[in-house]
Amino acid sequence: MGPSGESPQTPVIEARGLVKEFASRGGAGMGRSRSVLAVDGVSFRIHRGETLGLAGESGSGKTTTAKLVLRLLEPTAGQVLHLGGDVTRLRGRSLREFRRQAQMIFQDPYESLSPRMRVVDIVSEPLETNRLAPSRARRERIVREMLESVGLAPAAEFMTRFPHELSGGQRQRVGLARALVIGPSFLVADEPVSMLDVSIRAGVLNLLKRRIREMGLAGLYISHDLALVKHMCDRTAIMYQGRVVEDGPTREIIGNPVHPYTQALLAAAPAVDRIGSLRSPKPEEARDWAGTGCRYAPRCPVASSLCTTERPAGLEVGPGHTVECHAAQAGSRARSI
Amino acid sequence: MNGLTGGSTSVAAPACALPAGRGRTAPGTVLRVSDLTVHYRSRRGPVHAVTGVSFELRPGETYGLVGESGCGKTTLVNALLRLLPDAAQIAGGEAILRGEDLLSLPERRLREMRWKHISLIPQSAMNSLDPVYRVGDQLTEVLRAHGRVTREQARTRVADLFGLVGLDQRRALDFPHQFSGGMRQRAVIAMALALSPDVVVADEPTTSLDVIVQAQILGHLREIQNARDGAMIIVSHDISVIAGICDRIGVMYAGQLVEEGATERILNQAEHPYTMGLRNAFPALDLDDEKDLLAIPGTPPDLVSPPSGCRFRPRCPFALRVCAEAAPPALSRPDASRVSCHRADEAGQLRRLAARQETWLVRGEE
Amino acid sequence: MRSILDALATDRLGLAGLVLFGIFLALALIAPIAAPYDPMALNYHPDGSLVRMEPPSREHWLGTTRMGRDVLSQLLMGTRPALFVGVVSAVFVVGIGTHVGLVAGYFGGWVDDLLMRITDLTYGIPFLPFALILAAILGPGIQNMIIAIALVSWRGTARVIRSQTMSLRNRPFVEAARVAGAGHWRIIYRHLLPNVAPLALVYLALTMGWAIMTEASLSFLGYGDPRLVSWGKMLYDCYSSQAMFSAWWWMVPPGLAIALLVLSGFLMGRSYEQIADPRLVQ
Numbered sequence: 001m002g003p004s005g006e007s008p009q010t011p012v013i014e015a016r017g018l019v020k021e022f023a024s025r026g027g028a029g030m031g032r033s034r035s036v037l038a039v040d041g042v043s044f045r046i047h048r049g050e051t052l053g054l055a056g057e058s059g060s061g062k063t064t065t066a067k068l069v070l071r072l073l074e075p076t077a078g079q080v081l082h083l084g085g086d087v088t089r090l091r092g093r094s095l096r097e098f099r100r101q102a103q104m105i106f107q108d109p110y111e112s113l114s115p116r117m118r119v120v121d122i123v124s125e126p127l128e129t130n131r132l133a134p135s136r137a138r139r140e141r142i143v144r145e146m147l148e149s150v151g152l153a154p155a156a157e158f159m160t161r162f163p164h165e166l167s168g169g170q171r172q173r174v175g176l177a178r179a180l181v182i183g184p185s186f187l188v189a190d191e192p193v194s195m196l197d198v199s200i201r202a203g204v205l206n207l208l209k210r211r212i213r214e215m216g217l218a219g220l221y222i223s224h225d226l227a228l229v230k231h232m233c234d235r236t237a238i239m240y241q242g243r244v245v246e247d248g249p250t251r252e253i254i255g256n257p258v259h260p261y262t263q264a265l266l267a268a269a270p271a272v273d274r275i276g277s278l279r280s281p282k283p284e285e286a287r288d289w290a291g292t293g294c295r296y297a298p299r300c301p302v303a304s305s306l307c308t309t310e311r312p313a314g315l316e317v318g319p320g321h322t323v324e325c326h327a328a329q330a331g332s333r334a335r336s337i
Numbered sequence: 338m339n340g341l342t343g344g345s346t347s348v349a350a351p352a353c354a355l356p357a358g359r360g361r362t363a364p365g366t367v368l369r370v371s372d373l374t375v376h377y378r379s380r381r382g383p384v385h386a387v388t389g390v391s392f393e394l395r396p397g398e399t400y401g402l403v404g405e406s407g408c409g410k411t412t413l414v415n416a417l418l419r420l421l422p423d424a425a426q427i428a429g430g431e432a433i434l435r436g437e438d439l440l441s442l443p444e445r446r447l448r449e450m451r452w453k454h455i456s457l458i459p460q461s462a463m464n465s466l467d468p469v470y471r472v473g474d475q476l477t478e479v480l481r482a483h484g485r486v487t488r489e490q491a492r493t494r495v496a497d498l499f500g501l502v503g504l505d506q507r508r509a510l511d512f513p514h515q516f517s518g519g520m521r522q523r524a525v526i527a528m529a530l531a532l533s534p535d536v537v538v539a540d541e542p543t544t545s546l547d548v549i550v551q552a553q554i555l556g557h558l559r560e561i562q563n564a565r566d567g568a569m570i571i572v573s574h575d576i577s578v579i580a581g582i583c584d585r586i587g588v589m590y591a592g593q594l595v596e597e598g599a600t601e602r603i604l605n606q607a608e609h610p611y612t613m614g615l616r617n618a619f620p621a622l623d624l625d626d627e628k629d630l631l632a633i634p635g636t637p638p639d640l641v642s643p644p645s646g647c648r649f650r651p652r653c654p655f656a657l658r659v660c661a662e663a664a665p666p667a668l669s670r671p672d673a674s675r676v677s678c679h680r681a682d683e684a685g686q687l688r689r690l691a692a693r694q695e696t697w698l699v700r701g702e703e
Numbered sequence: 704m705r706s707i708l709d710a711l712a713t714d715r716l717g718l719a720g721l722v723l724f725g726i727f728l729a730l731a732l733i734a735p736i737a738a739p740y741d742p743m744a745l746n747y748h749p750d751g752s753l754v755r756m757e758p759p760s761r762e763h764w765l766g767t768t769r770m771g772r773d774v775l776s777q778l779l780m781g782t783r784p785a786l787f788v789g790v791v792s793a794v795f796v797v798g799i800g801t802h803v804g805l806v807a808g809y810f811g812g813w814v815d816d817l818l819m820r821i822t823d824l825t826y827g828i829p830f831l832p833f834a835l836i837l838a839a840i841l842g843p844g845i846q847n848m849i850i851a852i853a854l855v856s857w858r859g860t861a862r863v864i865r866s867q868t869m870s871l872r873n874r875p876f877v878e879a880a881r882v883a884g885a886g887h888w889r890i891i892y893r894h895l896l897p898n899v900a901p902l903a904l905v906y907l908a909l910t911m912g913w914a915i916m917t918e919a920s921l922s923f924l925g926y927g928d929p930r931l932v933s934w935g936k937m938l939y940d941c942y943s944s945q946a947m948f949s950a951w952w953w954m955v956p957p958g959l960a961i962a963l964l965v966l967s968g969f970l971m972g973r974s975y976e977q978i979a980d981p982r983l984v985q
Contacts, residue, residue, distance in 0.1 A: 057547035057548060057549065058547055070882060072878060072881060072882065096884050099882065099883075099884045100884065102882075103882060103883075104879070104882045106875045106878070106879055107875075108875050111874055111875040111876060112875040112876050112878075112879045113876055113879070114876045114879075114880065114893075114894050114897075114898075115876070115898065116897035116898060117893070117894075117897075125880065125883045125884075125885065125893075126883040126884055129883060129884035129885050129886070129889065130884050167636055169636075175879070178879070178883060179882075197405040197406055197574065198405060198574060198575070198576070198615065198618050198619065199405060199614060199615060199618045199632065199633040200632070200633075200636075201618065201630065201632075202618050202629075202630035202631050202632035203632035203634070205630055206629060206630060206632060224547070224548055225548075225620075226548075226622060227577075227619075227620040227621065227622045228620055230620065230622060230624075231620045231630060251624060254622065254624060255624050264549055265548060265549065266622070267552070268548050268549045268551070268552030268553075269548055269552075269622060270548075270551070270552070270555075270575070270577035270578050270580070270581050271577050271580075271619075271620075271621055271622040271623075272576055272577045272580055272604060272616065272619040272621060
């Protein structure tokens with residue numbers, strides 16, 4: 001499973017047309033269809049040293065996409081490539097080798113660490129499962145270094161503790177140490193600070209940013225908070241109901257959003273520098289997606305009849321900035337509400 | 338707007354600095370909380386969850402109570418609503434609403450007051466909506482429990498309330514599980530507003546909701562409040578939510594109210610170092626804002642034995658020796674804001690320093 | 704381990720159970736020394752007559768049986784088989800049940816189906832008749848009793864552990880372990896087992912009580928080991944001597960002992976469950 005010709009241009013991680021369908025037994029509540037298309041054709045590339053932000057609300061499929069890319073789930077269709085090599089259907093030893101390269105930090109600091117394992121065992125687990133550092137003493141030394149590098153010093157104090165003896169911020173740092181200990185080339189961060197107190201977040205995020213830079217990692221940052229995405233990511237992809245509706249350099253997406261959904265997200269995002277400016281968006285009628293055309297059409301203020309029949313294709317509206325929207329295609333910039 | 342006038346006086350309050358004293362409320366104040374103190378029993382001793390908190394609510398005002406986990410804001414509002422768990426105990430203070438002290442009301446009077454004069458929008462709507470009853474019926478129940486209302490009157494009122502919170506009136510016959518998360522939250526807001534109470538407490542009303550739904554609901558809350566005489570307290574850890582719709586902000590830390598004032602003032606001209614740090618810890622969406630997020634090193638103090646003097650002292654980059662020796666005085670400013678800090682008068686200068694991460698990395702006395 | 708003792712100590716009833724169990728354990732250990740007489744020996748008066756069915760006296764604190772045997776000595780020596788059967792069976796039952804539950808709950812799919820169907824089969828087997836048949840085939844004996852108990856009683860534990868495993872396997876820390884490269888078995892033993900262990904321990908305590916009851920029942924029915932002095936056998940002897948209502952000193956002590964030992968197991972299990980059950984823990 002070697003990389004097929006690695007060059008500086010070869011992205012560390014590439015997703016091609018990823019699709020994931022979940023069969024649900026007897027839909028509950030809203031949906032009438034029997035299977036759920038959580039991810040409906042997602043593609044992107046992440047190069048070395050670059051962080052891509054995957055932004056969207058719940059149900060957008062961003063977490064599912066991340067799990068597909070990490071092979072925690074198997075895609076229904078599409079491919080995942082690592083340094084040019086196809087890792088989509090790997091199993092067993094080759095999958096384990098891929099796992100050495102691709103790691104993740106989780107959203108919930110209270111649930112992502114094994115409650116009955118000590119910190120030292122949690123962080124050395126990747127070393128053990130990958131059979132690096134066979135001696136216990138060497139593993140402990142590596143763990144100690146890792147803990148110090150994520151700001152948990154003196155390491156000796158933290159090594160023997162259990163997760164419930166640590167604060168939320170400390171737990172996330174342990175999670176980060178665990179993810180980085182075997183030196184991966186790709187790191188996924190799934191809303192790593194959304195469950196932490198605000199004054200603690202910056203510490204964890206700044207640490208994350210620094211380590212990504214120091215280790216030259218490719219990063220995938222998932223969040224519903226656009227302000228954080230702006231802070232952490234070079235490029236951003238906006239997801240809506242399983243599709244990437246807009247993607248491009250973060251500054252472009254935030255400064256010049258083209259897709260109506262992106263505009264709605266930005267208008268709705270609360271931010272400290274917007275005092276008293278929260279306007280109540282027009283109430284939406286809850287109409288379900290008809291099954292054809294653009295998924296956002298039922299909610300879109302500028303939807304036309306074309307939007308309900310034909311799925312929009314990707315359109316480049318700026319350097320590296322792509323949108324899937326008929327209105328954008330019509331040449332006129334969709335206006336916000 | 339649909340008969341939402343609250344039961345309190347409708348005179349706008351003059352913006353004067355009232356020191357927090359005990360006794361009846363002055364005209365123009367809906368709720369006066371004085372010196373509220375709450376302890377929790379624990380194995381290691383009493384946990385001082387809320388210590389000496391005082392503030393006032395004016396009619397029609399939206400007051401944001403902001404602070405991180407463990408600061409006591411939830412305990413505070415639970416005390417006001419008398420929803421504290423058994424292990425908690427109100428150790429002192431008063432909360433005067435309509436001339437009566439909420440904290441010492443007997444059970445029967447409390448039941449009369451709830452929903453009618455003070456109500457709660459809980460954090461998760463699931464805690465308020467009974468899954469086996471229709472939503473409209475649950476609203477009707479609130480209406481009829483507090484007064485004689487005919488079926489027809491109740492139905493009209495429910496329709497009005499639905500419209501007020503942006504729900505389709507035809508959905509009143511649905512069950513809670515047929516509503517989406519955002520709709521459920523709206524239903525619960527409608528319940529809280531049903532009897533036009535003087536004070537509505539919203540405890541993290543939008544935390545579990547998506548960004549766009551959150552914006553809608555917050556927008557609605559603002560419109561509702563603009564048309565109402567009653568006051569609203571919004572409790573949140575998210576300053577950006579509070580910034581969007583509140584008139585005044587109270588900042589809590591380690592069980593105490595450390596600063597209070599008009600929203601604009603608190604966010605842009607904070608006088609307490611914690612407020613400064615908190616403000617700078619939030620990322621801005623402004624493209625020109627390139628500065629790094631600020632982290633406040635350290636963790637909130639142990640409330641079983643809080644630090645002597647100022648409770649923020651161990652994490653404060655501007656702490657002096659006096660901060661450990663004496664509790665900071667509560668200062669009232671001419672613009673009716675209040676702050677508890679020994680160095681509040683140097684705020685302008687400290688604010689500039691606080692905006693830089695290096696300041697926070699060097700703690701301790703000068 | 705310390706947390707278990709801590710947990711039991713905080714609940715007064717649990718503490719009572721622990722103390723009670725401890726007393727029985729101590730008695731079992733010192734029984735050979737403490738018993739005033741050989742439990743199987745016939746006792747005679749100085750004049751040569753059998754000390755037959757005599758109520759409690761200074762020489763025999765709990766009186767004697769129809770055959771002149773000392774009840775107290777039998778009672779004391781009876782603690783050994785009771786505890787032995789109780790503990791060993793419980794260990795086997797919980798051991799089998801936990802493994803089945805873990806594997807079924809973790810893998811799901813056909814593995815789960817297969818294991819659960821097997822479990823269902825065991826539910827269909829009525830215990831006492833099965834134990835009797837086994838005793839008839841393999842002969843009466845304490846180890847066969849343990850086998851009978853172990854073969855059938857793991858089903859309850861298996862179901863419960865399976866449920867808990869199913870709720871644990873989707874938790875983020877299991878996903879995290881997978882990302883860290885852990886294979887199936889490592890996840891089961893390193894991550895899931897420690898988290899289901901508390902519940903398994905609860906079942907250990909409860910099963911112990913139940914196994915003791917079972918041993919007593921089998922012995923009472925006459926299918927116990929005739930060479931063994933057990934409480935059940937004492938009751939059997941008493942019953943077959945038609946002395947159940949005349950010689951209370953013979954019937955009450957073993958019955959009481961069974962009840963108390965089973966109670967101790969139950970109290971410990973119940974008290975620990977309050978700590979261990981993930982639904983009850985916040």
